[in-house]
Amino acid sequence: MRRISLTVNGVQHEGMVEPRQLLVYFLREQLGLTGTNVGCDTSTCGACTILVNGNAAKSCTLLAVQADGAEITTIEGLASNGEMHPLQKAFHENHGLQCGYCTPGMIMASLDLIANNDDLNDEDVRIGLEGNLCRCTGYQNIVKSVQQAAGEMRSPAST
Amino acid sequence: MAQVAEQAQKYVGGGILRKEDPELLNGAARFIDDMSIPGMLWVSFVRSPFAHATINSVDTSRAASMPGVKGVYSGTDLADEWADGLPCAWPVTEDIKAPKHWPIAKDKARFAGDAVAVVVAETRAQAVDAAETVDVDYEPLDVVVDMEAALQDGATKVHDEFENNSSYVWNLDVGEVDQVFNDAAVVVKERYYHPRLIPNAIEPRGVICQPNPAQGEYTLYSATQIPHILKVTLALTLGLPEQKLRVVAPEVGGGFGSKLNVYAEEATCLALGRKLGVPLKWIETRSEGYLATTHGRDVIQDMEVAADENGKIVGFRANLLADMGAYLQLVTPGIPILGAFLYHGVYDCQAYSFTCTGVFTNKTPTDAYRGAGRPEATYAVERIMDALARRVRKDPVELRRLNFLEPFDEAREVITGLSFDSGNYGAALDKALDMFGYDELRAEQQRRRDAGDDKLLGIGVSTYIEMCGLAPSQVLASLRYVAGGWEAATIRCHPTGKVTVITGTSPHGQGHVTAWSQIVADELGVDFEDIEVLHGDTAISPLGMDSYGSRSLSVGGVALHYAAEKVITKARTIAAHELEVSEEDLEYSSGTFSVKGAPDKSKTIPEVAFSAWTAHNLPEGTEPGLEETHVFDPPNFTFPSGTHLCAIEVDTETGMTNILKYVAVDDCGTAINPIIIEGQVHGGIAQGIAEAMYEEAVYDENGVLMTSSMSNYRVPSAAELPTFETDRVETPSTTNPLGVKGIGEAGTIASPPAVVNATIDALLPLGIDHIDMPVSPERVWAAIRNASGSSVDARGTDATAAGSGVGSADTPGGEA
C-alpha cells in the first residue's frame, strides 16, 4: 500500500492505495465521487474522463499513485454555488444527453477542448471528442451543446 | 372523454427541457456501479474460452484458498438452486426446440463466454484474481459457426438432445404465392447478410443482490430494462416466492435491447444471495459483456419481389436463416417474427410469403437489439425496391410512389392481416425530397459520372414502416408469446396539490419522467414541476411490462392518459357535490371544473384532492382519496413510418465513403415532446449508420469472437458521423386517443438501407449492384477491384477481416 495525497475539486485528500489501483476506482470507491463512470476496459469509451492538472485524461488509464500530488477536477466539481457550469447548462438546454452515462466524461473532455482551442467549428468538436463514445444521442446535440458553451465561456459577460 | 383531448395544451407538443438532466449532469445519479451495501461481497464469473467443449471437471480448490475468497461454485455445485432454466418467453412454434439453459453450464460449454463457474470474494480484484485460478478440464468439441453449415446433414450439434441445429421454422403465406411469382413479368431475387452486432450500451450490465434472511426477502438491483419481467421470471427460475422478491432498476445507462433479458448473472447473484445470506455485487467488464450480453441481428435473407414490367408489385417472398446462437434467451426466437409482417413495407401486393428458420450455432445468443426484426425486414424490402427499380429502369423514388399504399387516416387492413393504424407515405417522401434537394443531387451525380470523376455520388432512399406499441395481449397469445402486452399507470393526487405518477415503463435514457409529466400537467392542470414520476422499482410500481419495442409512450403513456381520465371522472363527482350542481352542469378545462353559466363557481383538481383527503363532505358512495390506476391493453399496434434519404460520396481510388447529406422525415403520430423525438431520431440514425458502415461481430472458424473488445469493434465516435437534417409529418395513430406511435427505434430501422442503397447507387457505373453490410472502405474497395477484374489481395478477401464476416453470404446479388 502506498500513501498518496492529491487535490480533488479543490479539496485536499490523502489515501492509502494498492499500487495497481486505478485512479478511476480510487475516485469512485475511496472518495465516493461516483459521477466519473467506467464504460470499458480498453481505454476506448472516455466515460471516465477527468481533468488532471487542467488536462483531460482517461482516469481508467492512470494508476492512483500516478496522481500523487495532482490537481484533479471531476464532474462533481464543475457547478459553483449551485449554478450549473455553462457546459452542464448547454447539455441540458440542447438535449445533449439521454441516458447520461457518457455525459460526465463528455463534459470533461469538452472543457479541455474549449480551453485549448480559441475557435472551434463543428468538425473540430467532432474530432476533438473522438475519444468519447455515446450510444444514445448520435452526437449532434452534443456538438451543439459544446458550441453553445464555448460561446458563453468566451464571451466577456460570462462568469 | 373528448373533454380531455380538447383542452388547452400547455406542455404537450412543446420542447420541454428534461427533468432528468440535473442529477445526470452533476454526477449525483446512481447507476448500479455507484451503489454499495455494507458487507457486500463481489462476484466474478469463470467463462469458457472454447466455443464448444465438454466440461470434464472443475477444480475449485486453488481458487478457494485465494485471499478474500468466500466461495467458488461450478455449475454442478449450483444445480440444486434452479427450479427451472433461464426463460425463453417466446417459443414461436408448437414444435420449437428450446434447450434447457442453466445459468452456469454443467456438462458442456456451448459458446465462448458461457459461464462455467463463479467466485465470491471480498473485493472486486480478489474475485477476478481467484476466477483466473479455477481449473476447468475442457475437452474441446467440433464447432458450428456458420448457419448454413450448421444445417447440413451430419453437422456437429449444439444440443445433443435435438436431431439437428434447426430450432424452428416459422411461416406465413398469404395469397397464391407460387402462382403470382410464376406468372409475374419480372422477378428479382437477392441475398442479403445482416451482420451480427454488439449492442454496446455505454453502461455495462451489473447486479446487486441484497438478501434479508430474517424475512426471507430479496432485493435485486440490476441495470435492466425490465424489472417487472425479471421479478416474475427469476421467481420461477429460482423457485422463489414472487412476493418475497423486489427488483429495482436504478439509473440505467442505455439498453437498446441488450438489457431486455433474464441473464445468467442475475439468476446466479440471486441464488448466491439466497445461499450465502449476504449482499453481493457483480459488474460486467466491457470485454466480458462482448461475450455474455446478447448480440443482435445475424440473419441471412433471401428476398424476392414480383412485379409487372412497369414495376407495379404483385408479390414479396422472404426466406430467412436467423442465428439464435447457442441458447434461446428471453425472446431470441421471436426477434425475426417482429419483422415477419413487414416484408412488404409500405407497398401494396397480392401475395406474401415469409419463412424463417432459427438456427443454433456455437456463438453468443442473439436477442433484441434496437429495432429487433424490423431493421432486417426494412433492409430487405428497401434493398429489393432499389434492385427492382434498376431492373425496370425507373427512378427509385418513382417506383416507390407507384407502389405506395394510398394515404389513410382510418386503420386499414393490409396483406398480412394486420391493420396499419394510419399513414401518408407520400407526404413524408415529398417533404424529405424537398429538404434533400433530390433533383439537384441527381444532376450532380450525373455530372460526376459523365466527367469520369473519381469521387462518385450515390443517393439512397428508404421509405420505411415499422410496427411498435407492443402489444395487444391477444395478438401476442396468437404468436405464442407467453406474457401480455399491457402497461399500467397510477396517478396519486396529494392533498397538498402535488402529484405522484407511477408508471410500469422503465426508462433508461428516453425521458419518460419529462414526457409523462407533460401529459399529466396538461390533463390535470397541475404544474409540471409539481409532478413526480416514479418507475423501475417493483415495490413502488407493482404493475408493469417495462420498456422495449418503442412501447413506452404508445402503451404506457396511453395508460397514463386513461388514469388521468379516471381521476377527472372521480373529481367531477366530488366537485359537483361541493358546488351543489349536477355533474352535467360542470365544464372541465385544464384542471378546473366550473359551473356552466357561472364560471366564478369552480373547483380545481388540487382543491378536490384536498376534499377527497379530508373526506368531510363526499357524495354518497364515494371513497376518500384521489388516486387512480389504469392498465391499458392496446387494441392494435402502431405503425410509425417515414422517408430517410442519404447522399454518399465514394472515392473509387480508396474505397473511402463519406456521407454528404442525411435527411429524415418521420411520422411518429402526435408529438408529445419534439426535442426528445429529435434526440431519439438522431441516436437511432447513428446506430443505423454504424450498422450499415462500421460494426460487425466477427467470429473465426473456431467460434472465437475476433472483435472481442471495444478497441476492435467500431462503435463510431462523433468524428465518423454526419449531421442529420430531421423533420416530421404527423398522421395521428388511430390505435390510441393520444394519437402517438413511438419513435425509439425508427432511426435504426430506416437508416441502414438508405446508406447501403446510396453506396450501391454510387458504384453502379462500375457494374456493382451488391455489397453487404457493413459497407466499410475495405469492402467497397474490394468490390471495386473485383468489378474491374483486378485481383484483390488478402485484405479484401480474408473472411476474418472485420467487415467480411464468417457466415456472410457475400455473393453478388444476382436475380432470378
Ligand code: FES
Ligand atoms: S472507462 Fe472507457 S476509457 Fe476509461
Ligand code: FES
Ligand atoms: S447519453 Fe447515453 S451514452 Fe451518451
